[in-house]
Each structure stands twice: as C-alpha cells, then as structure tokens.
Amino acid sequence: MLMNNRPSRRAIVGILVAVLLINLYLFGRDRFYTSLWIGPTETQLDISDSNSGLRNLVTSLKSGFHPPAPLSLAARQETLLRDLSVQLKEQKPQCSPPKVDGHVDGVTFDPVNLKPRPDHVANADEIQGPMQEAHDGFVAAIKEPKARPYNKGTKGIVSSAGGEYLPTFVASLRMIRRTGCELPVEVFLKDWVEYEPYICEVVLPKLDAQCKVLEEIMDVVRDGQGKPSKHIKVEHFQIKPFAMLLSSFENFIWIDADCVPLHDPTALLGSDPFSSTGLVTWPDFWANTASPLYFNISRQSEPLMTARAATESGVMLVSKRKHFPTLLLAVYYNYYGPEYYWPLLGQGAYGQGDKDTFIQAASALGTTFHTVSEPVAAVERDYDNGAWTFTAMVQADPIEDYKLTSQDIWRVTNATAAKAPRVFFLHASSPKFNAGLELAKKSRRGRLYTRPEDVIRRFGYDIEKSYWQEAMTVACDLEHAFDSWKKSSELCEDMQNHWNKTFSDPDAEFPQFSDN
Numbered sequence: 265m266l267m268n269n270r271p272s273r274r275a276i277v278g279i280l281v282a283v284l285l286i287n288l289y290l291f292g293r294d295r296f297y298t299s300l301w302i303g304p305t306e307t308q309l310d311i312s313d314s315n316s317g318l319r320n321l322v323t324s325l326k327s328g329f330h331p332p333a334p335l336s337l338a339a340r341q342e343t344l345l346r347d348l349s350v351q352l353k354e355q356k357p358q359c360s361p362p363k364v365d366g367h368v369d370g371v372t373f374d375p376v377n378l379k380p381r382p383d384h385v386a387n388a389d390e391i392q393g394p395m396q397e398a399h400d401g402f403v404a405a406i407k408e409p410k411a412r413p414y415n416k417g418t419k420g421i422v423s424s425a426g427g428e429y430l431p432t433f434v435a436s437l438r439m440i441r442r443t444g445c446e447l448p449v450e451v452f453l454k455d456w457v458e459y460e461p462y463i464c465e466v467v468l469p470k471l472d473a474q475c476k477v478l479e480e481i482m483d484v485v486r487d488g489q490g491k492p493s494k495h496i497k498v499e500h501f502q503i504k505p506f507a508m509l510l511s512s513f514e515n516f517i518w519i520d521a522d523c524v525p526l527h528d529p530t531a532l533l534g535s536d537p538f539s540s541t542g543l544v545t546w547p548d549f550w551a552n553t554a555s556p557l558y559f560n561i562s563r564q565s566e567p568l569m570t571a572r573a574a575t576e577s578g579v580m581l582v583s584k585r586k587h588f589p590t591l592l593l594a595v596y597y598n599y600y601g602p603e604y605y606w607p608l609l610g611q612g613a614y615g616q617g618d619k620d621t622f623i624q625a626a627s628a629l630g631t632t633f634h635t636v637s638e639p640v641a642a643v644e645r646d647y648d649n650g651a652w653t654f655t656a657m658v659q660a661d662p663i664e665d666y667k668l669t670s671q672d673i674w675r676v677t678n679a680t681a682a683k684a685p686r687v688f689f690l691h692a693s694s695p696k697f698n699a700g701l702e703l704a705k706k707s708r709r710g711r712l713y714t715r716p717e718d719v720i721r722r723f724g725y726d727i728e729k730s731y732w733q734e735a736m737t738v739a740c741d742l743e744h745a746f747d748s749w750k751k752s753s754e755l756c757e758d759m760q761n762h763w764n765k766t767f768s769d770p771d772a773e774f775p776q777f778s779d780n
C-alpha cells in the first residue's frame with residue numbers, strides 16, 4: 265500500500281502540471297498565470313474545465329495545428345510599456361545636451377540648388393560617443409519587440425485632441441464623415457482631466473469615434489507597491505508618437521485635430537505609395553536641417569540638403585506591421601526630444617518638435633518610407649488693402665503624386681512638368697475651425713481661402729463652406745457641451761451671423777474651385 269502511494273501522488277502532480285501546460289497552450293499566458301496564482305477554488309475550476317480544454321486539444325490535433333490564442337491588446341500593451349519604460353531609462357544619453365550655437369532661421373526647402381548642411385552643434389566631440397552608445401543600445405533593444413499591440417488586419421484614423429482642440433476635432437471629424445469615410449476613429453486624450461464624458465460617451469460614438477485616455481493605458485506599468493509607475497511621463501508634445509504606438513489599428517491615418525481630408529481617405533491605405541512602404545509623410549515649407557552630428561550618432565550617411573524637405577506631420581499614413589520599431593525609435597527621439605533630439609534634428613529651425621522624428625527613425629533603422637514630393641502650398645486671404653495673410657496649408661493627393669514621380673516626373677523641380685495633383689488635405693492652422701476660439705470674429709473680413717488661385721482650383725469644391733458649416737453645426741448643437749466653451753456665450757448666433765453674411769448669398773462671387 266505504502267509503495268503504491270508515492271507514484272500515485274507523483275501522478276497527480278504530473279497531471280496537474282500537464283493541465284497547466286495544456287492551459288498555457290490553449291489559453292495563452294494570461295490564463296496560465298491566473299491558474300497559477302489564484303487560490304485553490306479557482307485552480308479546481310481550471311481543472312474541471314480542462315476537460316473541455318482537453319477535448320479542444322484533441323479536436324485541434326485532429327483538425328491540424330492551431331496556434332495559441334494571442335494575448336489581449338491590453339496585455340500586449342502592458343508588456344510593451346514595461347519593456348519600453350526600462351529601455352527609455354537605460355538608454356538615456358549619458359552626457360550634457362547638445363549646445364546649439366546660433367540657429368537655423370527659415371531655411372526653405374530648395375530641391376535644386378545644393379547648399380551645405382547647417383552645423384551649429386558646439387559640443388559635438390563631447391557628446392557624440394555617449395549619445396551614439398545610448399542610440400545603439402535603444403536600437404538593439406527594439407529591433408524585435410516582444411509585443412506589438414495592435415489588432416491584425418484593422419485600419420482606422422488616429423488623432424489627439426484635448427481641451428481647446430476637442431471642438432476643432434469634432435468639426436474635423438464631421439468633415440471626415442462628410443467625405444463618406446467610414447473608418448473607425450480613435451482620439452487620444454492626455455489624461456482624465458481632458459476626458460469630457462458627454463463628448464466621449466454621447467457625441468463621438470455616434471460618429472464612430474472613441475476616446476482613449478493615454479494616462480489610463482500608461483498606468484499599467486506599476487511600481488513595486490502596485491502604484492502606477494511614473495517612469496514614462498508623457499507631456500503634451502509627446503502625445504502623437506505614444507498615441508500612434510498605442511492605437512489599436514494595424515494601418516492608420518494620423519490626422520491632427522485641425523486637419524481635414526477633402527476626399528474619402530480610405531483608399532490611401534490600400535494603394536501605393538503606402539502599400540509598398542508602410543510610412544507616408546508630407547513635406548513642410550522648410551528644409552530638413554538635421555545636424556551632421558545626428559547622422560553620425562544614428563550611423564547614417566548624411567543625405568543631401570536637396571533630398572527632402574522637413575516633415576509637416578499634420579497627416580501621416582502608418583503601418584504598424586511594417587514600422588513598429590520606427591514608432592518606438594520615434595518615441596525615443598521625442599521622449600528625449602526637448603533636451604537632446606529636437607535640437608539635433610532641427611538646430612532651432614521653425615516649428616521644431618516631433619515632425620521629423622518619424623522619417624528619421626525609419627531611415628535610421630534602414631526601413632523604407634515615402635515622402636510626398638508635391639510641395640505643401642500656403643493658402644491666404646485678402647486682409648486689408650491688398651495685404652495677404654496666411655490662413656492654411658494644403659497637401660497633395662499622394663496617389664496622384666506617386667503616379668507622377670514613378671514616371672520620373674518631378675513637379676518639385678519643374679512646376680510645369682505636369683498638372684498638379686489635387687489637394688487632398690487642408691491643415692487649417694490659422695484660424696482653427698472652433699467657434700470658441702473666435703472663428704466668427706477672425707473670419708469677419710469674409711472668406712479665409714481665396715488665393716493663390718491655382719491652389720484654390722485644386723480644391724475641386726468649396727471646402728471652406730463645408731468646413732464652416734460643420735463648425736457652425738458643432739457650435740449650435742454643442743454650444744454648452746465642451747469644457748473649453750463654458751465661459752463663452754452666443755457662439756451659435758455669432759457663427760450663424762457670419763454664415764448668413766458670407767456663405768448664404770446666392771449672388772456672391774466665389775473663387776474658382778476647379779478648372780472646369
């Protein structure tokens with residue numbers, strides 16, 4: 265009897281271990297940990313339902329191999345963020361920040377006349393070694409990320425829009441829907457302070473958009489006491505790369521809150537140049553003024569100043585399948601942005617910030633990406649007595665642009681070489697289409713987008729009128745809904761007044777919106 269006891273106890277232990285392993289195989293790691301750590305009752309539950317687990321195993325063995333179910337998105341985000349917080353800390357540059365001696369002022373992009381690359385970093389010798397070591401370490405750590413949190417095969421639109429950007433975003437979102445676009449939308453807010461329940465729970469779901477609170481996702485990284493670890497502290501200017509990293513879509517269009525598409529952008533994710541490269545960016549007016557030192561640190565050869573403009577990152581197309589490490593390196597560049605990488609990448613150029621971090625990260629990793637060639641165009645309005653004022657910038661249809669450049673037709677160096685691609689995105693930077701930011705008052709001199717005439721014709725239709733109408737609808741339907749509008753009054757009335765004066769007169773003269 266005694267002799268029999270031992271083997272049978274061993275057998276029980278053996279069966280338990282087998283059950284746990286089968287659980288791991290069938291249900292993935294989450295469930296495995298649950299069955300390990302939670303008390304005996306739960307374990308028993310696991311054992312009893314392992315019968316069906318076994319049945320599933322037998323069925324799946326009969327019908328061929330089935331890989332284990334993947335971990336949930338949240339679990340993969342947690343794994344990613346844990347690793348990332350360690351790597352960001354370990355790979356902090358161990359040196360003083362770059363000293364930029366003098367700075368680059370308004371160097372516009374010139375694709376024809378080659379100029380030397382500006383070089384204003386005064387302490388290059390001192391910081392090259394330590395910055396390169398940290399950069400090498402980070403790149404090595406992210407080449408094969410353990411977790412890639414996105415849902416396979418999905419596509420959508422991602423943005424961020426807290427505080428005074430939220431009303432602008434809602435008007436832009438209505439414009440997206442107006443083009444017929446049905447892509448789901450995720451909008452990132454920095455924290456719960458920026459979360460506006462009525463907008464997030466009532467208004468946005470009707471427009472198939474979902475609020476994501478960055479702080480909530482980031483807080484999964486806990487310290488030893490189980491409190492949210494503040495290792496990764498995300499500031500406002502860093503939201504974009506983190507939002508891209510943590511959005512659930514595999515392929516997405518990033519759109520700033522004050523950017524609108526003129527046409528349904530869904531097709532952009534299914535055609536070249538996106539399909540073959542997985543990262544498409546649009547140009548700024550300015551030259552890319554990254555310092556020679558940056559290219560040393562990131563072990564790249566220095567591109568010619570004529571090669572590409574700085575990025576205007578209001579709109580981007582991103583494949584997380586192809587560019588996951590790119591996004592991680594972009595996070596690194598922005599996490600150490602204000603002190604280290606922004607001065608290196610811009611040397612004080614106008615609009616320094618996250619803009620160039622995405623394509624620099626892609627090229628540092630040797631991955632392919634595409635920069636739209638057709639130059640950005642400024643749009644102006646007649647201000648007073650023939651003075652013209654900048655109001656917005658527009659970006660070209662990337663598919664039409666690519667058709668030209670792949671036939672070796674470069675309008676960027678010869679504007680008469682072909683007809684310009686149609687305008688695809690409008691970046692309405694000044695003023696923003698937000699009634700609470702005095703859109704009506706700022707528009708009181710009439711239309712905002714009136715020239716250059718050739719650019720306005722590339723619109724194809726009266727986008728200003730459409731966008732104004734959506735901003736007015738937002739003002740009238742949601743006049744008291746936004747936190748940032750609490751102190752404003754008569755927003756709807758002001759908007760309607762202007763509308764009646766400017767847009768509803770059938771005899772008014774309009775700019776030409778097409779060549780026809």
Ligand SMILES: *[C@@H]1O[C@H](CO)[C@@H](O)[C@H](O)[C@H]1NC(C)=O
Pocket residue numbers: 388389392556557560
């Ligand atoms: C980049 O590295 C090369 C080779 O080490 C060096 O000659 C050059 O001065 C470096 N450039 C800068 C800007 O530090």
Ligand SMILES: *[C@@H]1O[C@H](CO)[C@@H](O)[C@H](O)[C@H]1NC(C)=O
Pocket residue numbers: 678679680681682
């Ligand atoms: C620009 O393109 C047009 C049309 O193809 C051509 O006739 C013209 O010679 C080109 N100009 C230059 C400077 O290459």
Ligand SMILES: *[C@@H]1O[C@H](CO)[C@@H](O)[C@H](O)[C@H]1NC(C)=O
Pocket residue numbers: 757760761764
């Ligand atoms: C604007 O015009 C509409 C239609 O003509 C009118 O109903 C409305 O009262 C007007 N609103 C303002 C504020 O003038």
